[in-house]
Amino acid sequence: MVDSGHSLIERIAYSPRSGREYEVEASPISAMRAALDPTRFRAPQRVEFHLLLVVASGASTHMLDFTEHELGPRTVLWARPGQVQRWGDLSDLDATAVIFPAGVVDPATDALASVEQPSGPRFWRLDDAAWADVSALVSVLRTSHEAVGGCIRSEARRAASRHALEALLLRLAGTTTTQPVSAGSEAYLAFRDAVERDFAVEHNVAGYASRLGYSVRTLSRATRTATGASPKEVVDQRILLEAKRLLAHTELPVARVGASLGFSDPSNFTAWFTTRERLSPAAFRASL
The missing domain is CATH 1.10.10.60 (Homeodomain-like)
Structure with a gap:
């Protein structure tokens, strides 16, 4: 077999906590920075999961497959599995990272929001109405992700977070002018x-x-x-x-x-x- 060389671009695997596989993770960027070696943010990475960066305030840049995106208040960036990204300076960024594996949403949402479409929409600057909806749904995801123990059964938590994620992706799709792939294709x-x-x-x-x-x-x-x-x-x-x-x-x-x-x-x-x-x-x- 020919060595593809892909491993020379660092692969970031999907690695949820035990017992929370195929759940949606939503946590502040600040927590991610505190938990990981700072050098992990300097080199290009190939993510093996979906990553939504939902920015409330601050400013940074984020390279995604040769396009440099300017992150700022009320922006959302979507990195899909297999895409290559490079982080900018995160010290001034107040944002939530929403992480989920491929295949977690239903086929209708996949088609309408171009979820598994590598060339699907990847960057938004939201108006007041869209931001109010998106930030509310992100808050639901963060609350669900942080709910551990007996207060919410795992099956209920998983279903609630999946539905909130689908609502979030469909809300973003509603602000996009490009046509999604037909569900019947x-x-x-x-x-x-x-x-x-x-x-x-x-x-x-x-x-x-x-x-x-x-x-x-x-x-x-x-x-x-x-x-x-x-x-x-x-x-x-x-x-x-x-x-x-x-x-x-x-x-x-x-x-x-x-x-x-x-x-x-x-x-x-x-x-x-x-x-x-x-x-x-x-x-x-x-x-x-």
């Missing part, structure tokens, strides 16, 4: 998940269609309806994103980056990357 959702899992070993749309039991035409129609792009464009965009992550955040040689993404010939990878990015891999790395 099963072919596209299956294709999306397969690409996320196999993009480094399968580059051909026909290969995905065969594995998933759909025709290429069906995948093309479903993908264009959901994203406006062709299936091949979706595959290529995912490979390109990972190539850029590895070039930017690791010191892997260009040939190793290409090999980790399924290119056995370094020159083929360089030509493929240059066609899509208008820069060679080496030039892209040097431009950062």
